[in-house]
Amino acid sequence: EIVLTQSPGTLSLSPGERATLSCRASQSVSNNYLGWYQQKPGQAPRLLIYGASSRATGIPDRFSGSGSGTDFTLTISRLEPEDFAVYYCQQYGSSPEWTFGQGTKVEIK
Amino acid sequence: QVQLVESGGGVVQPGRSLRLSCAASGFTFSSYGMHWVRQAPGKGLEWVAVIWFDGSSKYCADSVKGRFTISRDNSKNTLYLQMNSLRAEDTAVYYCARELRNWHGVFFDYWGQGTLVTVSS
Numbered sequence: 001e002i003v004l005t006q007s008p009g010t011l012s013l014s015p016g017e018r019a020t021l022s023c024r025a026s027q028s029v030s031n032n033y034l035g036w037y038q039q040k041p042g043q044a045p046r047l048l049i050y051g052a053s054s055r056a057t058g059i060p061d062r063f064s065g066s067g068s069g070t071d072f073t074l075t076i077s078r079l080e081p082e083d084f085a086v087y088y089c090q091q092y093g094s095s096p097e098w099t100f101g102q103g104t105k106v107e108i109k
Numbered sequence: 110q111v112q113l114v115e116s117g118g119g120v121v122q123p124g125r126s127l128r129l130s131c132a133a134s135g136f137t138f139s140s141y142g143m144h145w146v147r148q149a150p151g152k153g154l155e156w157v158a159v160i161w162f163d164g165s166s167k168y169c170a171d172s173v174k175g176r177f178t179i180s181r182d183n184s185k186n187t188l189y190l191q192m193n194s195l196r197a198e199d200t201a202v203y204y205c206a207r208e209l210r211n212w213h214g215v216f217f218d219y220w221g222q223g224t225l226v227t228v229s230s
Contacts, residue, residue, distance in 0.1 A: 051213025
């Protein structure tokens with residue numbers, strides 16, 4: 001099973017700043033089958049990015065994903081007030097298996 | 110619009126059973142694979158189970174294998190999770206999720222609001 005490790009655990013930033021979140025896999029993620037989700041308190045997760053870099057329907061272009069192999073990044077170019085939340089990465093393996101990272105909390109500084 | 114509504118959660122004693130349901134609407138349910146994903150209180154997300162669009166294949170996480178069974182009724186647009194031999198560590202919010210499957214992989218593009226299962230004596 002591929003283990004995903006996200007860093008940092010918490011990111012303290014101000015609105016308007018750039019956020020860079022990391023997701024590292026214990027082994028190479030097949031075909032970059034890596035996604036990112038946003039979760040706000042009391043809500044279900046929302047898909048932001050799939051296939052490492054494709055934005056899901058309706059996701060603003062300030063969200064972008066990059067990376068390949070074992071190292072992936074979610075970037076939020078300019079934080080809006082509604083972007084403060086917990087972010088999870090997720091990989092798909094062909095066993096099939098789906099695993100998530102432990103999450104990164106983006107909080108207001 | 111796509112809607113997924115879970116039900117069936119509650120408080121149950123260890124070793125007992127519970128069945129969760131997820132009513133789907135706003136899309137052609139029989140065309141999509143469906144999943145259960147859970148989240149223990151204050152913790153991260155854990156994939157639980159998947160069922161193919163036509164019910165022909167099912168897979169579960171090792172943590173629930175042999176205890177949980179996923180099923181679906183496409184005539185009723187409903188997904189189920191039968192949970193037997195429940196343990197305290199199964200306590201979580203259980204989400205049903207529709208899958209997005211394409212050449213980029215398999216992800217979860219719509220989620221229900223979740224139903225809380227508490228396993229406690």
